[in-house]
Amino acid sequence: MESMSGPHVIRGSVSLPEAELMWRFSRSSGPGGQHVNTSDSQVELRFDLARTESLPDVWKQRALDRLAGRLVDGVVTVRSSEHRSQWRNRETAAVRLAALLAEATAPPPKPRRATRIPRGINERRLREKKQRSDTKRGRQGRDWG
Numbered sequence: 001m002e003s004m005s006g007p008h009v010i011r012g013s014v015s016l017p018e019a020e021l022m023w024r025f026s027r028s029s030g031p032g033g034q035h036v037n038t039s040d041s042q043v044e045l046r047f048d049l050a051r052t053e054s055l056p057d058v059w060k061q062r063a064l065d066r067l068a069g070r071l072v073d074g075v076v077t078v079r080s081s082e083h084r085s086q087w088r089n090r091e092t093a094a095v096r097l098a099a100l101l102a103e104a105t106a107p108p109p110k111p112r113r114a115t116r117i118p119r120g121i122n123e124r125r126l127r128e129k130k131q132r133s134d135t136k137r138g139r140q141g142r143d144w145g
Contacts, residue, residue: 008098010055010105016098017054022046023090028081042081045093047101050074059105066104076100 007015028042049055049063049071070076078100080093 008094010098010102014055014059016047016094016101017052020047020052020054021094021097022048025086028089039086041084041086041089042079043086043089043093045078045080045090045097046075047078047097048075049101055101055105062107063101063104067100 007018009015022045024044024046025040026042026044027040049060049067051074052060055063064071064074067076076097078093078097080089080096083089083092
């Protein structure tokens with residue numbers, strides 16, 4: 001089987017090992033005319049996240065937690081069928097899987113530090129509310145006719 005365009009890097013020096021990727025091909029319902037009825041251009045890429053040894057344990061646990069809704073027996077699946085060519089669909093699926101894993105293994109964002117609202121901003125807000133209230137009060141109780 002011919003090699004892909006290169007290792008698909010998740011982040012840093014960690015990349016998807018080709019040996020742990022499981023490919024499945026089937027007929028696509030996408031573009032292709034009569035050609036689509038005879039070629040297996042749809043790609044299904046499966047990666048066993050629960051049993052992989054290529055990810056650091058911290059990343060692996062983080063990805064298992066974040067992708068829990070997408071996993072079936074610890075395996076994450078990505079499909080691609082938007083191109084007529086199987087090769088291009090393979091590339092698309094591999095890039096999609098790498099992006100999904102990169103997002104799932106990213107460190108959690110730093111917690112937000114609570115800050116106080118400056119006194120000047122609060123005073124300005126109350127002053128503007130008072131002016132608006134006075135404007136509306138001035139419209140009441142008059143006989144305009």
